[in-house]
Amino acid sequence: MLKILGRATSTNVQKVLWFCDEAGVAYDHDNDIGGAFGQNDTPEYLAMNPNGKVPTVIDDHFVMWESNSVIRYLARKHKSALYPSEFEARNLVERWMDWELSVVAPHQGTVLVGLVRTKPEDRDNAKIEASRQAWARGMTILDGQLGETAYVAGDEFTLADIPLGPIAHRFFSLDIERPDLPNLRRWYEALSTRPAFQKWCLIEMA
Template structure:
C-alpha cells in the first residue's frame, strides 16, 4: 500500500492525494509538516532531506516533489489515460504542470500568505496587489487555453489538470473579489464534480 506523508492543508499534499484517488490505488496518509511536526525528525529526513511535504513511499521507492509524485502515480497506475504515452501529448501535459509550479504558484503566493496566513493588522496591501496582478495575467492565459480545450492539456482529463486545479482551489478560496474567467470556472466546476477530487477541491483553506 502507498504511504503519503503530509498535511492536507498543503496544496502540494492535496495534489498527491487527488492523484492517488484518481488512479484508484489504496494509500495511507500521515499528517506531517507545520503544526504536526515530523519533518525535522531523523527518520523523516532520511525520506526527504529537504524537510518538506509531501513524500510518497511505494514499496522500496521514496519520492518527494509533488508534481513528480503526480507524474509517477499517473505513469505507473494510469498509463495512456492520465499519463499520455505519445511524446507530443506527454510533454504538452508536462509543460502545464511546470507552468503551475514555476509561474502560477509563485504569482499567487503573496496573496495567499497575506490573506490566509497573516493577521489583518500585519497585512501588506501592496504585496497583495502585486500578487493579484501577476496571477490575473496568468489566469488570462489559462482561460484562453480552456476556451479552446475542455481540459488544460486538451480534450481529455490528464495529470496536468491536477496541480493546476489545486492552484485554482487556493485562488478561489481567497477572501477577496476576483475577475470572472468563464472558461476556467466551467472547467473547475467539472473537476469539482469528479469523485476523485472529493476531500481536495472541497477543503477550506487554512
C-alpha cells in the first residue's frame, strides 16, 4: 500500500493526503515525522529523501518527494479526472501548481514560521512584512483568476486547487493584514465544503 511519511501540519503533506481521499487512493500515513517529531534527519530518511523534508511517499518500491510531483504521479497512476489529459487544460493545471511552489509557498512559509513558530522577541519583522506583502500580491493574482473561473484552472475542481487550498487556509487564518479578495474567499468557502479538505487542511496551524 502507498506510504505517506510526514506530519499532517505540513501543507505539503496535506496536499497528498487530501488528494488521496478525493481520488479514493488507499494509504498508510506515518504522521510522526518532521517538525517537532524529528526523524527526517536520520540516515535512513535522508537515503530516501536527501532534502530531509516532508512528505516522502513510497509506492511499493518507488520513493518520491516533491509534493506536487507526487500528486501528479498519483493522479496519472489512478487515472484521476482531476488531472485533465487535454494539452491546454493540463498546462493550466501544471502552471498553477508550479506557481504555487515558486511564487506563493516560500512567502507563506516565511510568514507562518515568523508568526507561529518564532517568539515575538526573536522575529525579523521586516522580513515577515516583506513576505506578507509578496504573499498578498500572489493571492491578489489568484483572486483575479477566480473572478474568471469557479476554480483555479477552470470551472471544475482539479489538481490545481489542491496545492493552493492549504495556502488559502493559512492566508485567511493567520492574524495578518489582507487585501479584500472576494473571489478568493468564495473559492476557499467552496473548498471548505469538501470533507477531505476539512479533514486534512482546516486544522490549527503549527
